[in-house]
Amino acid sequence: MTEVLQHWPQVMGAYVVYLVAVLSPGPATLAIVSTSLSQGRQRGMTIAAGIFCGSMTWAILASLGLAAILPHYAQALVLMRILGGLYLLYLAWRAFRSATSRTDRRSVENVKASLKRVFLKGYAIHITNPKAIFAWLAIISLGLPAEATPTAVGIVVGGCLLTGFAVFMSYAMLFSTPRASRIYDAARRYIDGTLAALFTLACLKLLTSR
Template identity: 25%
Template sequence: MFSVDIILAFITASTLLAFAPGPDNIFVLTQSAMNGPRAGILITLGLCTGLIVHTLAVAAGVAAIFQVSAMAFTALKVVGAAYLLYLAWGAFRADAQAIDTENGRRLSNAAFYRRGIIMNITNPKVAIFFLAFLPQFTHPETANVSLQVFALGAVFMLVSLLCFSLIAMLSGALSQLLRRSPEAQTRLNRLAGGVFAILAVKLVTSER
């Protein structure tokens, strides 16, 4: 279906994109630093699950709707920005002892996983990016385009999983040090809240 050259080029491009500063990897980095590498990896799994949705959308042509419909694009990005602001508010309010809690309850694995999914699927730019990026590596004359999109989406998810997990492990190591310093924890909470707020503003003001 794909030549070795095409696959290598796609993996290289996907790796560079995974490490380039963006909402998803910054989200993994801050959450891992706040809550440990386990949280970061669970969020990464959620983000990759969201990529499945975007891959299906591209294969089905649904992502094109966000490219041509200003209302659909705006509605989804407002939802995503609202969720980021919700996380920012929680981070600003959190004290040093509640670094990985929500409403007084310790966050479960499922809660971190859900954060990743919501973060990814409420960003319409991911769908548009997939719509613009994946087809560049397809060849209609060699195989069904939808199957090629599924295959490329799977490779992109694997690359993202590996790259984001590495980010989670490296930044998550900081959480052990931060837990020994309540003051550092509080500052990190405020910093994370600021990052979430900035990402929300960036998302809601983004253009197609």
Template identity: 30%
Template sequence: MPDLLPLSLYIAALSVTPGPNNVMLTASGVNFGFRRTLPHMLGIGAGCAVQILLVALGLGSLFARLPWLHDALQWVGAAYLVYLAWRVARSGAVERTQSARPLSWLEAAAFQWVNPKAWIMVISTVALFLPAGAAPWSAGLALAAVMMVVNLPCIAVWALFGVSLARFLTDARRRRAFNGAMAALLLATALLGLVDRPAHSADTAVIHRHAN
């Protein structure tokens, strides 16, 4: 069984810090409210939990043996972030933009597989907190359960922040400006993820150490 207190604090620190998920949750809170953003939040936790379980079961060794797979995920992730930025930029007040909708549970869960920050969080969590000699299934399930429990309130802060901002963004021009700023942040995240090669090398090293 992993040490729950340091594990929970570590996951909380990584979950609450800015990243693609939290940018999108803020925008969703502004445009769709907290209740309609809840499936998005639950999907994030579920996606990361499945990642943790699979890495604990040996997925990390696959990245170590096939480093090009990590590169491919970065490019797919960048492309998907561009698509999400386009969706955020098109969002508006729900009553004015009927075609706009928040991310679904499945979309949010699937996004974690191409989200660079999610992989950093998952791989480092397994590398640091998977007990040596522990049964991968039981230890992986424990890590995944803690991820889901701790992650939700941390990311909910960002959705609530968006909800609180909505009252100041009732003007259509302000709402468009806000959505444009959130879209620009997602585009910047996509670009930085591709050019930040030292971070890629560090991630690969963590995967390699865990695999061995």
């Protein structure tokens, strides 16, 4: 604990960096907003839980020293980036198909989707995003000295994860309110068209990033 107090400015810096990262619009945020609007609060919170678990996976790996072995798995990261980009493109296609349909085809399809499938969708979105890896590596590097104790690592990572969980669940609750549902029902085709464009941009950004 003494070590954490000594490096408290760096720890707070790591918290701020993570908060900015988690609040910035990206594939995870788009997925939570899209699911919450079209499928309701339960599935919105479920996909948020999947995204959180994906974030927790990278947080644990970063804490265990992922940076030391990362250079040996560069090709795996490229493959993950491609798979993540293709999945985002698939989500863009689904949103576009809904936008061009006169009826809400997704509402019928989503009734059949189990909560497990929705959870795994969220997990897949985050676990195939290489940027999540480097974000956590940056947070660990910024907030902790090289000789950090397990307690210090737990405080930094735990604080960031609690922040992420609160933000993800807040998005799910905010965009699944009755008012949000009414707005979505009234402007479904426009909203889905916008989401399709944003998913496409996220796909292109992921595939072309280095």
